[in-house]
Amino acid sequence: MNRRELLKLSATSLFAVMASPFVSAQNNVSSAGPKGASVAPAIDGNISYNAGWVVPLEDKNPLLELEAIKTKERQEAVKQKANTAANSAPSKDKPKSISDKFQDIVGKVKNFF
Amino acid sequence: MEPTKFFDADVVVIGTSIATQSVIGQLKNTDLRILVLEGGDVMRTDFADSLTFSDERGHYVNHHWGGHWSRVYGGASRIWNGFSAPLEKWDLVGIDGRPKWPMTIDELEKWYRLSAPLIGEDSSIANLVKYDTAKLFVDRPYVVTDIPLSYSDPKLLIKSKNIELRVKHNVIKFTADDSGSFINGIWYSVDGKVQFAGIKKSTRIVLGAGGLGNAQVLLQPADNRQVPVGNESGLVGKTLMAHPHVPTGEGFVDPKVVAKPSWAQVKYRRWLPAYIVGADYKTKLNLLNASISLTPAAAGEMSPNELTVQEFYEKKWGKKLELHTFFARTEQLPNPDNRIEIVAEKNAAGMHKLKIYCVFGARDMMSIDTTARMFADYLLKNKLGISTVDNDSIFLNTWGWAHPSGITRFGSSPKDSVCDSNARVWAYQNLYINGSSLFPTVGYGNPTWAIAALGMRLGDHLKQEFKKTA
Numbered sequence: 001m002n003r004r005e006l007l008k009l010s011a012t013s014l015f016a017v018m019a020s021p022f023v024s025a026q027n028n029v030s031s032a033g034p035k036g037a038s039v040a041p042a043i044d045g046n047i048s049y050n051a052g053w054v055v056p057l058e059d060k061n062p063l064l065e066l067e068a069i070k071t072k073e074r075q076e077a078v079k080q081k082a083n084t085a086a087n088s089a090p091s092k093d094k095p096k097s098i099s100d101k102f103q104d105i106v107g108k109v110k111n112f113f
Numbered sequence: 114m115e116p117t118k119f120f121d122a123d124v125v126v127i128g129t130s131i132a133t134q135s136v137i138g139q140l141k142n143t144d145l146r147i148l149v150l151e152g153g154d155v156m157r158t159d160f161a162d163s164l165t166f167s168d169e170r171g172h173y174v175n176h177h178w179g180g181h182w183s184r185v186y187g188g189a190s191r192i193w194n195g196f197s198a199p200l201e202k203w204d205l206v207g208i209d210g211r212p213k214w215p216m217t218i219d220e221l222e223k224w225y226r227l228s229a230p231l232i233g234e235d236s237s238i239a240n241l242v243k244y245d246t247a248k249l250f251v252d253r254p255y256v257v258t259d260i261p262l263s264y265s266d267p268k269l270l271i272k273s274k275n276i277e278l279r280v281k282h283n284v285i286k287f288t289a290d291d292s293g294s295f296i297n298g299i300w301y302s303v304d305g306k307v308q309f310a311g312i313k314k315s316t317r318i319v320l321g322a323g324g325l326g327n328a329q330v331l332l333q334p335a336d337n338r339q340v341p342v343g344n345e346s347g348l349v350g351k352t353l354m355a356h357p358h359v360p361t362g363e364g365f366v367d368p369k370v371v372a373k374p375s376w377a378q379v380k381y382r383r384w385l386p387a388y389i390v391g392a393d394y395k396t397k398l399n400l401l402n403a404s405i406s407l408t409p410a411a412a413g414e415m416s417p418n419e420l421t422v423q424e425f426y427e428k429k430w431g432k433k434l435e436l437h438t439f440f441a442r443t444e445q446l447p448n449p450d451n452r453i454e455i456v457a458e459k460n461a462a463g464m465h466k467l468k469i470y471c472v473f474g475a476r477d478m479m480s481i482d483t484t485a486r487m488f489a490d491y492l493l494k495n496k497l498g499i500s501t502v503d504n505d506s507i508f509l510n511t512w513g514w515a516h517p518s519g520i521t522r523f524g525s526s527p528k529d530s531v532c533d534s535n536a537r538v539w540a541y542q543n544l545y546i547n548g549s550s551l552f553p554t555v556g557y558g559n560p561t562w563a564i565a566a567l568g569m570r571l572g573d574h575l576k577q578e579f580k581k582t583a
Contacts, residue, residue: 046489046490046493048502050418052362052501052502052504053418053422053499053500053501054486054493054499054500054501054502055422055493055499056493059425059429062425063421063422063425066421066424066425067417067418070417070418070421070424071417073417074417
């Protein structure tokens, strides 16, 4: 038997000593179980949906479906607005201001990091 | 020190805010000679504003406290007005280890009723004090007040012949007689020049220098004794409380939710819809006192997420819903770690400046979250509205307003309070205090109305005392 096996054996024996009173105590508990076991766990019927809305769980899926439709509608409206604007007044490239240029540089540096 | 001059008056009143004008109001039609000392001038000055700067540590910083007590005629009420809500029985009775108020809700209600005109309101607003405590949520609105002109116009005060007003008189500290039972002198400064005046035994002093200022005076070191005059209890400056404020989220609500409540028969001029948890539930759930008020959300384009929620629940419940912002104003527990201390540096008036520690505890924060979440559930279950509870706003952005309270609290025993039930400093026969510094607990509402109520009560007490002496 080497040193590692000795250590392993002593650790196991120590665990057996520590666990035995607990095990015997368990044996004394009646089969009906402790009274606390009959208390139902508290379950919150509401959930936090998306941006923190407190809603019942059953409303989650229909809300998500409706939101997907609304989001698509909004995106299409934005796209259509942009197209209309582009057709009615062709965009001219305005010269960039100093602050715009600075923003470009800062933006690039930020992206780099 | 032998005085070369005296403040010769029956009552020396320190400060001109609602805390002292409410006291003076009870005494002005008497023969009593009243001397009023105001640290600031009739108008705000840079010199006076500089006096309230402190080293601010914790959740309220950037001269936040200094903005809530001021050296100017009329005090903080000159600068701030707005929401008022009364305390309730639950706040006074020592729930869950909180210190008790040394008075009943019936007595406080009486003084609320009498003092309502001092904040420009009808006495019927005191009907809000008592409500159905068995309800889960009670619609208990804030009264939006306009403080009357008397707090900015000194001519209205000195119309009474028995009142003398001296501005720019900053009280620094008191001295006591050899018996240690009477205040016998006041150190003060005018334009930074420190002076002394004697006080006779028969003179009563009313200290109303602000929620922080009252304690600052009682913490100044004494020349010939170890304990500062007024801090014999060792409690001055401890258990500083304020009112955490934070937007908790937004919600689409049935217009009924924000309709004027009719249960209290109040003649409102202006009011703000607000809800609180009923006292029975607060006790049962171990909550702090918190209110959620509702204001119409700023007009703007709604996100697809908001449009979805509105459309879904309007269709589901068959009613129109309006978007509102939800805002919590809440109680902070008295915690001895939250305190003021004096530092070596002095301000321009010659007083040691303050270092202020005020940090929210887990229960302060959790009560905001729990109340907001319970309110969201309540609206949902009753088909009254749908709302958000914004975690980051509550736990990362909760802040002021300050409403400094609790640091010279009154009580029933000198063992756990600075002042007795009549707001007299336990150790002295002639030193009284008024202001939010007396409050053992703070409730959730702006303290101005309660300060006015306690001031009238103190004024009445002094009147009775002088009658007895005469």
